[in-house]
Amino acid sequence: MNLKILWIYNDLMDLYGDKGNAEVLRVRCEKRGIACEIDKKSIGDEIDISDYDLFFMGGGADREQGLIYRDLLARKRSIVKAMEEKTAFLLICGGYQLFGKYYKDQDGEVVDGLGIFDYYTESTDRDHRCIGNIAVEVTMDGETFKAVGFENHGGQTKNVSASLGKVLYGHGNAFNCGEEGFLNDQVLATYMHGPLLPKNPKIADLLIKRALKKRYGDVTLEPLDDTMEDQAREVMLKRLKV
Numbered sequence: 001m002n003l004k005i006l007w008i009y010n011d012l013m014d015l016y017g018d019k020g021n022a023e024v025l026r027v028r029c030e031k032r033g034i035a036c037e038i039d040k041k042s043i044g045d046e047i048d049i050s051d052y053d054l055f056f057m058g059g060g061a062d063r064e065q066g067l068i069y070r071d072l073l074a075r076k077r078s079i080v081k082a083m084e085e086k087t088a089f090l091l092i093c094g095g096y097q098l099f100g101k102y103y104k105d106q107d108g109e110v111v112d113g114l115g116i117f118d119y120y121t122e123s124t125d126r127d128h129r130c131i132g133n134i135a136v137e138v139t140m141d142g143e144t145f146k147a148v149g150f151e152n153h154g155g156q157t158k159n160v161s162a163s164l165g166k167v168l169y170g171h172g173n174a175f176n177c178g179e180e181g182f183l184n185d186q187v188l189a190t191y192m193h194g195p196l197l198p199k200n201p202k203i204a205d206l207l208i209k210r211a212l213k214k215r216y217g218d219v220t221l222e223p224l225d226d227t228m229e230d231q232a233r234e235v236m237l238k239r240l241k242v
């Protein structure tokens with residue numbers, strides 16, 4: 001068995017350690033004897049997205065989002081095709097925003113999104129951002145558990161049809177919104193940086209299962225020792241009193 005990951009715009013969309021997400025996927029696969037290939041691609045690169053089991057895009061400041069969005073929009077057909085072929089998607093923050101209708105930044109500049117989902121994102125002004133630690137009760141693929149992360153976004157995402165989970169501490173999709181991220185059968189989109197997967201190995205494993213399903217069907221992953229990760233998450237949950 002092998003897992004093929006596309007990490008798109010690795011050079012531009014990589015805030016607050018998003019690269020750790022790719023690393024965790026690789027390590028958790030290799031510990032189980034599953035070979036894992038991570039291809040880093042960026043603006044102008046030829047990519048056949050259908051070749052991959054998992055599409056990963058990190059977050060970025062307004063500047064980086066402005067630099068990459070045209071390239072991303074030009075790939076829409078190939079992204080939709082990969083979705084139809086059951087590729088798994090992990091989208092963080094700026095990546096999350098750009099799969100919706102549009103992102104309006106703090107200066108009122110509008111960056112078009114792929115429009116694959118109906119949500120849209122608007123910033124208010126420079127003084128109001130959702131910043132800080134966040135804890136979320138995630139419900140994913142039949143499992144409910146607590147996840148932790150770090151959010152820093154001016155954009156307020158509205159009209160999200162199905163969230164990743166309920167906010168226990170922090171903001172989520174918009175100021176004091178109560179709901180965090182977007183989730184469907186293939187796409188996990190979230191404001192949780194931190195990075196997400198080293199802090200929340202359960203999400204990493206659910207993503208690996210989703211990605212392997214494309215070519216191998218339902219697989220059972222042998223459990224790994226997550227004592228350290230679980231302890232670290234408990235410390236944060238305790239600090240946030242949730």
Ligand code: GLN
Nearest residue numbers: 059060062093094154155
């Ligand atoms: N630039 C976007 C915002 O501020 C996304 C930020 C991010 O990816 N952390 O909302």
